[in-house]
Amino acid sequence: MAKAAPVSPLAPKTYPDIPPIEGVRFAVAQAGIRYAGRTDAMLALFDEGTQVAGVFTRSKCPSAPVDWCRARLEGGKARALLVNSGNANAFTGKAGKEAAKLSAKLVAAAAGVPEKQVFLASTGVIGEPLDATKFEPVLGKLVADTRGDAWREAASAIMTTDTYPKLATRVAKLGDVEVRIAGIAKGAGMIAPDMATMLSFVFTDAPIDAEVLQSLLSKSVQNSFNAITVDSDTSTSDTLLLFATGAAAERGAPVIEKASDRRLEGFRRALDEVLLDLAHQVVKDGEGARKFVEVTVMGAETPKAAKRIALSIANSPLVKTAVAGEDANWGRVVMAVGKSGEAADRDKLAIWFGDIRVAHKGLRDPDYDEAEVSQIMKRDEIAIHVDLGIGSGAARVWTCDLTKEYVAINGDYRS
């Protein structure tokens, strides 16, 4: 929101210093979509030949920009990305579709790129028509202003209720050549698998074909953006796009055309790290969040069952309020395991807060010291660990606590 909210206590202490990625340039502007006195439009331009992959919300009522991007993804090529904050262009019917089309047309004209290689994302209020003509007066300057090092500005322009810009970067070897991955994200509420009003844009100079890129992205998202939840609410606008300019090929990086190519190993790991880093930053900026919670489930029947149980714990308002109250209330963890619908045997269940086992074999652990657990609950980062003891399925998800501030922020968003 436009209101100055205090920065989340879980925010990173410093921002990474990200050098330009060859073939990508950014600029930001104040288009006046909704907010006054802040940037709300971000344009990224890509060199010719840039490959693109994407994953989107699974909402059955996606926004117009999500529909637009899905359709454009088939070509696998991107020359531009326009993102606005303040208005999600969601549930805006035909008018929304027209607004997306007009936005792409304006970008194409201003940047001299094909309309079908323009990608779009919008975040903000749902159900209000987006006036795309507001982009017209700023697009010329946006194109002229683009530069390779405007990471922080780009990450800030796409914020809504975020209290800090989110950036992450890694370096990987592709063959013998160093390639870079860097990304930005926004999101603070309505965060849940499969994603949320979560926008993230990741860029690399690695020469990787669109199909391979898609396969890497779809897999990597499972244990990062699809393993976080703030409030179990899924937005209509979730968009994660990965752009590969291929510029590193000139420095000798091999062109990758198969997902099975072994030379991808390092890149894959670095991509996982960038996505996980950004996903954690989103959770740490969860609306009203004061604590970052890691939920690990082991010993479930299957990995799928483990993830469902982990999300049941991570989404439980009673677990989340207990964490907010620094109360090691493992009874509520039992409740959340029980309600998940997955197989569980009370008499085999074990639960840890941090490294202290509080429940064991269907009973309160007789050895645990309430004072020690209380110390753990005072920390900023809390690990909850559940072993079901009936199989080998495991999963890990991340969430935050549920505080009065969450209610305050969301009880007064639109007005």
Next chain:
Amino acid sequence: MAKAAPVSPLAPKTYPDIPPIEGVRFAVAQAGIRYAGRTDAMLALFDEGTQVAGVFTRSKCPSAPVDWCRARLEGGKARALLVNSGNANAFTGKAGKEAAKLSAKLVAAAAGVPEKQVFLASTGVIGEPLDATKFEPVLGKLVADTRGDAWREAASAIMTTDTYPKLATRVAKLGDVEVRIAGIAKGAGMIAPDMATMLSFVFTDAPIDAEVLQSLLSKSVQNSFNAITVDSDTSTSDTLLLFATGAAAERGAPVIEKASDRRLEGFRRALDEVLLDLAHQVVKDGEGARKFVEVTVMGAETPKAAKRIALSIANSPLVKTAVAGEDANWGRVVMAVGKSGEAADRDKLAIWFGDIRVAHKGLRDPDYDEAEVSQIMKRDEIAIHVDLGIGSGAARVWTCDLTKEYVAINGDYRS
């Protein structure tokens, strides 16, 4: 909790005056399970031949009393019911099983009834061993004190975080004879289908066989207790028991042995009403609740899809905080429809708050007046109505808003 919380603003203004139901007697006592200075044990005794039916939590980690009752239900007969508040006897392993067994044994001895016809329910903290010997010193007096009109006392003794006792009653015709149904309930948090730390006990003098009773109860619960949610959290202890003493047979009521018996019509309707009345009272006492919300979904693909969508709306923290903030934020309703996973067509969706249509055919309704909607949002009871326009499936569920008080209550429960 033992702390004096202010009574919910949604509480009924008066309590019903319930005459005794022949064959049922109650008494309450201070057993000192956890709370000081209040009653925490309730004993009900039934005349010989009383039939019983029950539905329970679907939690995979049910409490010891739930396991106990499930097993005893096979006999179809009941002579006694012991309920305690303060300790749920859940996740207490073998010790919990022993505590349930000992409780039943003590009741059987004190009341002179078969142990296997003693039913049990416990509500309160999870994971702490229940000391059943605490019932011993009070059971003699409990048995001696039982009387037919102690409804209010019984409803109060089983409360935990409830701010008011919950009672409901109806009269029905069975054949040509008037029969009575009356019930009590408790529950305020951890309320979600399929049930919650929700205990409810319903009594009738109608002569209805256990099997028929079970069939009536299982059906009636679908549109009452299984259609409410406070926080999507399902307890380990949900128990709803229906006892039929059959005493009305002496006044000429027909003995019903088949669920298809047409003479059940009036009874069925009255039972539905009692359960719905109690279920609504539970929601209106939802932890921190300031508003009662009715969510109606029509035009879904199937009734099941409609219910899933209705619950997706009713459980959405963003919808619930918007209601708390008196904000007619229908964009969040769209989001909740979208995340339900059920078929929806954005361009056919219509949404009403109260009787004002705010969205229509994929767009904000151009005719709606924000000021009028604001007036509706200020009310205590808010109706949200969604028409998907793609089928004939319909469902209705009830919930409450999500307030800072919910977080306060649950952030400081155990300590």
